Amino acid sequence: xxxxxxxxxxxxxxxxxxxxxxxxxxxxxxxxxxxxxxxxxxxxxxxxxxxxxxxxxxxxxxxxxxxxxxxxxxxxxxxxxxxxxxxxxxxxxxxxxxxxxxxxxxxxxxxxxxxxxxxxxxxxxxxxxxxxxxxxxxxxxxxxxxxxxxxxxxxxxxxxxxxxxxxxxxxxxxxxxxxxxxxxxxxxxxxxxxxxxxxxxxxxxxxxxxxxxxxxxxxxxxxxxxxxxxxxxxxxxxxxxxxxxxxxxxxxxxxxxxxxxxxxxxxxxxxxxxxxxxxxxxxxxxxxxxxxxxxxxxxxxxxxxxxxxxxxxxxxxxxxxxxxxxxxxxxxxxxxxxxxxxxxxxxxxxxxxxxxxxxxxxxxxxxxxxxxxxxxxxxxxxxxxxxxxxxxxxxxxxxxxxxxxxxxxxxxxxxxxxxxxxxxxxxxxxxxxxxxxxxxxxxxxx
Amino acid sequence: xxxxxxxxxxxxxxxxxxxxxxxxxxxxxxxxxxxxxxxxxxxxxxxxxxxxxxxxxxxxxxxxxxxxxxxxxxxxxxxxxxxxxxxxxxxxxxxxxxxxxxxxxxxxxxxxxxxxxxxxxxxxxxxxxxxxxxxxxxxxxxxxxxxxxxxxxxxxxxxxxxxxxxxxxxxxxxxxxxxxxxxxxxxxxxxxxxxxxxxxxxxxxxxxxxxxxxxxxxxxxxxxxxxxxxxxxxxxxxxxxxxxxxxxxxxxxxxxxxxxxxxxxxxxxxxxxxxxxxxxxxxxxxxxxxxxxxxxxxxxxxxxxxxxxxxxxxxxxxxxxxxxxxxxxxxxxxxxxxxxxxxxxxxxxxxxxxxxxxxxxxxxxxxxxxxxxxxxxxxxxxxxxxxxxxxxxxxxxxxxxxxxxxxxxxxxxxxxxxxxxxxxxxxxxxxxxxxxxxxxxxxxxx
Numbered sequence: 001x002x003x004x005x006x007x008x009x010x011x012x013x014x015x016x017x018x019x020x021x022x023x024x025x026x027x028x029x030x031x032x033x034x035x036x037x038x039x040x041x042x043x044x045x046x047x048x049x050x051x052x053x054x055x056x057x058x059x060x061x062x063x064x065x066x067x068x069x070x071x072x073x074x075x076x077x078x079x080x081x082x083x084x085x086x087x088x089x090x091x092x093x094x095x096x097x098x099x100x101x102x103x104x105x106x107x108x109x110x111x112x113x114x115x116x117x118x119x120x121x122x123x124x125x126x127x128x129x130x131x132x133x134x135x136x137x138x139x140x141x142x143x144x145x146x147x148x149x150x151x152x153x154x155x156x157x158x159x160x161x162x163x164x165x166x167x168x169x170x171x172x173x174x175x176x177x178x179x180x181x182x183x184x185x186x187x188x189x190x191x192x193x194x195x196x197x198x199x200x201x202x203x204x205x206x207x208x209x210x211x212x213x214x215x216x217x218x219x220x221x222x223x224x225x226x227x228x229x230x231x232x233x234x235x236x237x238x239x240x241x242x243x244x245x246x247x248x249x250x251x252x253x254x255x256x257x258x259x260x261x262x263x264x265x266x267x268x269x270x271x272x273x274x275x276x277x278x279x280x281x282x283x284x285x286x287x288x289x290x291x292x293x294x295x296x297x298x299x300x301x302x303x304x305x306x307x308x309x310x311x312x313x314x315x316x317x318x319x320x321x322x323x324x325x326x327x328x329x330x331x332x333x334x335x336x337x338x339x340x341x342x343x344x345x346x347x348x349x350x351x352x353x354x355x356x357x358x359x360x361x362x363x364x365x366x367x368x369x370x371x372x373x374x375x376x377x378x379x380x381x382x383x384x385x386x387x388x389x390x391x392x393x394x395x396x397x398x399x400x401x402x403x404x405x406x407x408x409x410x411x412x413x414x415x416x417x418x419x420x421x422x423x424x425x426x427x428x429x430x431x432x433x434x435x436x437x438x439x440x441x442x443x444x445x446x
Numbered sequence: 447x448x449x450x451x452x453x454x455x456x457x458x459x460x461x462x463x464x465x466x467x468x469x470x471x472x473x474x475x476x477x478x479x480x481x482x483x484x485x486x487x488x489x490x491x492x493x494x495x496x497x498x499x500x501x502x503x504x505x506x507x508x509x510x511x512x513x514x515x516x517x518x519x520x521x522x523x524x525x526x527x528x529x530x531x532x533x534x535x536x537x538x539x540x541x542x543x544x545x546x547x548x549x550x551x552x553x554x555x556x557x558x559x560x561x562x563x564x565x566x567x568x569x570x571x572x573x574x575x576x577x578x579x580x581x582x583x584x585x586x587x588x589x590x591x592x593x594x595x596x597x598x599x600x601x602x603x604x605x606x607x608x609x610x611x612x613x614x615x616x617x618x619x620x621x622x623x624x625x626x627x628x629x630x631x632x633x634x635x636x637x638x639x640x641x642x643x644x645x646x647x648x649x650x651x652x653x654x655x656x657x658x659x660x661x662x663x664x665x666x667x668x669x670x671x672x673x674x675x676x677x678x679x680x681x682x683x684x685x686x687x688x689x690x691x692x693x694x695x696x697x698x699x700x701x702x703x704x705x706x707x708x709x710x711x712x713x714x715x716x717x718x719x720x721x722x723x724x725x726x727x728x729x730x731x732x733x734x735x736x737x738x739x740x741x742x743x744x745x746x747x748x749x750x751x752x753x754x755x756x757x758x759x760x761x762x763x764x765x766x767x768x769x770x771x772x773x774x775x776x777x778x779x780x781x782x783x784x785x786x787x788x789x790x791x792x793x794x795x796x797x798x799x800x801x802x803x804x805x806x807x808x809x810x811x812x813x814x815x816x817x818x819x820x821x822x823x824x825x826x827x828x829x830x831x832x833x834x835x836x837x838x839x840x841x842x843x844x845x846x847x848x849x850x851x852x853x854x855x856x857x858x859x860x861x862x863x864x865x866x867x868x869x870x871x872x873x874x875x876x877x878x879x880x881x882x883x884x885x886x887x888x889x890x891x892x
Contacts, residue, residue, distance in 0.1 A: 010877070040811045043872045050814070057812040288867070299877045300870045321865050328869035337869055365486050366503040368496070396845055398874040402881075403848035406866050410856040419767050420852050421734070423774035423783055424746045426489045428844040431456070431745045435848075 001026050003313055004090060004104035006080045006249070008032030009041065010299055011280025012110035013061070014306025015313075016072050022314040028072045029102055031092065033079040036134040037063050042299055044137040045160070049167035051145065055137050075100075083107065083253035085273045106275055106313045109250055109263060110306065113243035113281035113297050118155075122216030123239075127223050130239045131160060140238075149173060149235040153225040155213045157184055161240035162200075162331040168238075169203055169332075176232055178208040178225075187342045189357055189376035192392045199334050213237075243297060245282040258284040262295040267319035269309045277312065279305035286322035288409050289340050289387055290349040296323055325388070326405040328398045335397035339405040340388025343378055352381040354445040360434040362396045364426035371395055375438040377404075377414070384413040384446050389435070396429060403435060414442050447472050449759050450536060450550035452526045452695070454478030455487065456745055457726025458556035459507070460752025461759075462518050468760040474518045475548055477538065479525040482580040483509050488745055490583040491606070495613035497591065501583050521546075529553065529699035531719045552721055552759045555696055555709060556752065559689035559727035559743050564601070568662030569685075573669050576685045577606060586684075595619060595681040599671040601659045603630055607686035608646075608777040614684075615649055615778075622678055624654040624671075633788045635803055635822035638838045645780050659683075689743060691728040704730040708741040713765035715755045723758070725751035732768035734855050735786050735833055736795040742769055771834075772851040774844045781843035785851040786834025789824055798827040800891040806880040808842045810872035817841055821884040823850075823860070830859040830892050835881070842875060849881060860888050 003019050005012045008030045020028045030037070038061045047053050066074045077095030084091065091101040115130035117123055127147070129140050143149065152168045154161050154177045161177060168175050177200075184200075184207065185193045200207060211227040218224070222235040245262040256272035258264035263278035265271055267286065271278050281297035283305065301323055311318035328337040346353035355378045363370045373393035380387055389404040391397045407417045418439030424431050432440070449465050451458045454476045466474045476483070486504045493499050512518045523541030530537065537547040561576035563569055573593070575586050589595065598614045600607050600623045607623060614621050623646075630646075630653070631639045646653060657673040664670070668681045691708040702718035704710035709724035711717055713732065717724050727743035729751065747769055757764035774783040792799035801824045809816045819839035826833055835850040837843045853863045864885030870877050878886070 040872065040877075042870070042877070043810050043812060046813060046872055053812075053814075060811050298870070300868065300879075300882075303877055304865070321862070322867075324867035326867045326869045328871045328874060330871060330873045335874075339867070339869070364489050365506050366489060366499075367492060368499075398869060398871070399842055399845040400848065402846065402866070402868045402879070403852045405868055406849045406852040406856070406858075406863070409862070409866050410852070410858065412852075412856065416767070416855070417852070419750070420848070420855050421768075421770040421772045421785070422746065422848045422851055423772045423785070423844060424488070424744065425774045425776060425844070426486065426492055427776045428774060428781075431486075431488070431749055433746075433848070436746075 001105045002103055003028050003106050003108070004102050005030045005108045005110060006090065007110035007112055007280065008037035008074060008076065009039070009110070009112060009280070010302035011306035012108065013038045013066065014303045015108050015110065015279060015309045016066070017070060018307050018310035019313055020070055020072055022310060022316070030072060030074045031078040031080050031090065031102070032074070032076045034133055034135055035076045037066065037074060037076065039134045041132070041134070044131060045163035045167040048137060048140055048164070049170040051171070055134065055141055058134065058137070080249060083249050083276070085253050085276065088275060104275070106277065108309050109271070109276065109278040109282060110280045111246035111249065111282045113245050115239060116241045116244055117239050118213055118241065120213055120215050125216050125218065125223065127235065128216050128237045128239065131164060132243065143236065144171065147235060151176070151234045152236040152238060153178065153232050153234040154238045154240055155179070156240035156242065158240060158242055159327070159329045163329060164238055164240060165200070165205055166332055169205065176206040176208060176234070178211040178213070178227060180210060180212040182209045187338070188390055189355065191357055192374045192376055192390060195374055195392045196331060196334060196336060199332050203332055243281065245295070245297070247282050250278065250282070258293050259295040264293070267322070268312050268317070269305055269320070277309045279309050288322045288324050292349065294323060294325065296325055298327060321409065324405045324408040326401060328401060333394050334392060335395065336392050337397050337401035338388070338390045339401050340386070340408045341378060342388055342390065346378055346380070346387045351387055353378050353387060354381050354442065356438060356441045356445065358434065358438040358441060360437050361430055362393060363428065364430055367426045373397060373434045375434050377438045377442050379414040379442050379446050381446055384415060386412050386414045386417050400435060414439050414446055418443060447551045448549055449474050449552050449554070450548050451476045451554045451556060452536065453556035453558055453726065454483035454520060454522065455485070455556070455558060455726070456748035457752035458554065459484045459512065460749045461554050461556065461725060461755045462512070463516060464753050464756035465759055466516055466518055468756060468762070476518060476520045477524040477526050477536065477548070478520070478522045480579055480581055481522045483512065483520060483522065485580045487578070487580070490577060491609035491613045494583060494586055494610070495616040497617070501580065501587055504580065504583070526695060529695050529722070531699050531722065534721060550721070552723065554755050555717070555722065555724040555728060556726045557692035557695065557728045559691050561685060562687040562690055563685050564659055564687065566659055566661050571662050571664065571669065573681065574662050574683045574685065577610060578689065589682065590617065593681060597622070597680045598682040598684060599624065599678050599680040600684045600686055602686035602688065604686060604688055605773070605775045607684070609775060610684055610686060611646070611651055612778055615651065622652040622654060622680070624657040624659070624673060626656060626658040628655045633784070634836055635801065637803055638820045638822055638836060641820055641838045642777060642780060642782060645778050649778055689727065691741070691743070693728050696724065696728070704739050705741040710739070713768070714758050714763070715751055715766070723755045725755050734768045734770050738795065740769060740771065742771055744773060767855065770851045770854040772847060774847060779840050780838060781841065782838050783843050783847035784834070784836045785847050786832070786854045787824060788834055788836065792824055792826070792833045797833055799824050799833060800827050800888065802884060802887045802891065804880065804884040804887060806883050807876055808839060809874065810876055813872045819843060819880045821880050823884040823888050825860040825888050825892050827892055830861060832858050832860045832863050846881060860885050860892055864889060
């Protein structure tokens, strides 16, 4: 059996490794367009924040290990350009310009996602960067090292933008963030988003809303980011406007696409072609709350979907239940987390959402070192179901979100979730956990 | 309607307040034997650790507030001695020796628990203390303040013993802990318990296993704790051997008792007498994993059961699903948490338990500040169900335990729990959360 994998990061290498482990006699070939495989992409902002750390630390397993220890035919510098489903073949070009083609019995498209880049003049100037691949990370570290970078403009205010904002701040750079939308983190309940905004402003991060990048120009001793009605002198521009799925080769091969042009897969990660799977940032998923398709390109799903593909390729039938939309990020002293749906998403999915916002404490009454935790919880008036939770606070947020995430997988009602036996000790929260207090309030609206 | 409550702490005051709020015309009488109501008992070790903190800080709401603002007839210094179910009456004696009696339509026994004290000579000497009531906390603070306390013997090694060990250590006292059993935290998987033991020993806490307290004597300039084959000179002895339910008045009134002499209640918190409820540390509960009775006297259940009693007394029928046995404590730099059953409990409950122990990391690959998290997970070979989780680590343990706690409420299989969409960001854990990694390993044994 020839199992060919396009893409050698989270989903691709997870699938390749697990397939080879399960069936050592399988021919497993991974075609990776870059020179890097199996690295912690999510760790890049934290590595960039520290000039003393080598970016290569983020490599979890080097290509040689996959080749020599695991007998995976891992080919870097191999860009797949065309999938020929009728012939069960992929064709492409290597980094040094050689053509190649591989026959497959089963194919996994794990081609990931690419940063959205605005089509504006100057977007290719040196110092205009994005962050997705390890090569991007290297380029940013090197640019900062080799240039007198004191100011940076970050275009976008999502997870990556905020994590990079913190990294740049740690390096002593003055950070200006801009976006066309008037709201920071529009999926967040407004008073909680305000907490994040105040944290950013307390670090002297300049936030410019309602501004679209129109051009990057060479300015006096650096760059100039030209926006709708502002021009900002800067030394570097980070484009962090989100990502789009690398689904072009799938579309060209006649494979069905889905939300945001992600590749449509079923619970077994099969695409519309019976010999082709897709997994990772390029593929969609089912949302466990709505039962509908969703596209949430995050690392855990990529790894898990890679494993599931391997199981299916090896004949161990495996279906994934889907995602709950759980995510967490850190920005300066704040932990920000979510799971499930926000009010707008819940309404769009046909629920009748009700929400409450509770400000509660991270530790027991009178316990030293108390900080505020903001919890926003959404339930469905018709069914009583828990639909989603958002939290912001200085501590006790990141792992706390997992309890409602598990509740969402089980379609729990808010009332049932509110009766969960959660842990209590004074250093870790009030007797009634913030989540329980919020559920107790939300029940009254359902 | 006369609603009488015996006991004015967590369960009792929760019930009284909620009943009065729901039905303002109800006569709500609380009979509390001490002078203290509604305080954070669990906060006492942390308060005692800091001589600058006033123990009265732990009072959440003072008796006058209940009386004046909430119109609850709250009587402190009222010890109920007898329940007369046929006459629907309680009788007792006040702190100043006056007899009293109250008629009830509905009665709640929320009489709590008392520290187990060994019946040995010298147990009543000054400097021999226990910690359950706020009066106990006051007494300990005062004793330390007024005496040259440099050494303390802690009898027992449970949650309270360990929290107080940390408090005494913070006060600069030399701590010796002793217990008859050869194992620290016998419910813990041994390698995890060893982590706790090493943490204690790294703080120069002396641990003496296989030692039973035989007597406390007056020694040269202090006390002497006489054990099986050791005598320890000390300035203070803390008895922390666990608690027993204050169920004597219930038993004497012919009410059915349950595990460990706790008062048997159904999911509505009704005792065997149709007019009498019980809640808090004196009452039992159903364990959601076994479906059998359990006695786990902890604060959240007490508060929640108090509320449920109020709802039932007010005619809003309310059943509680039960407890998952979730608990957490901090000891020095460690967080220790559990939910559900350990291997022994699982076998005793008729499951066919299999367990795995995983050492994993608190942060992503190569992220600075990584520490070790030890996860022990138990599943049932026959059904594949998740039965319990234990965790130990320096961070990311306390709130992480709540995800499997919610899973237990939903009778999830280990496989389904292992497919949960848990949060990931590099500062908070590996891509595969420690719980997921452990579930992935445990599945192989099921």
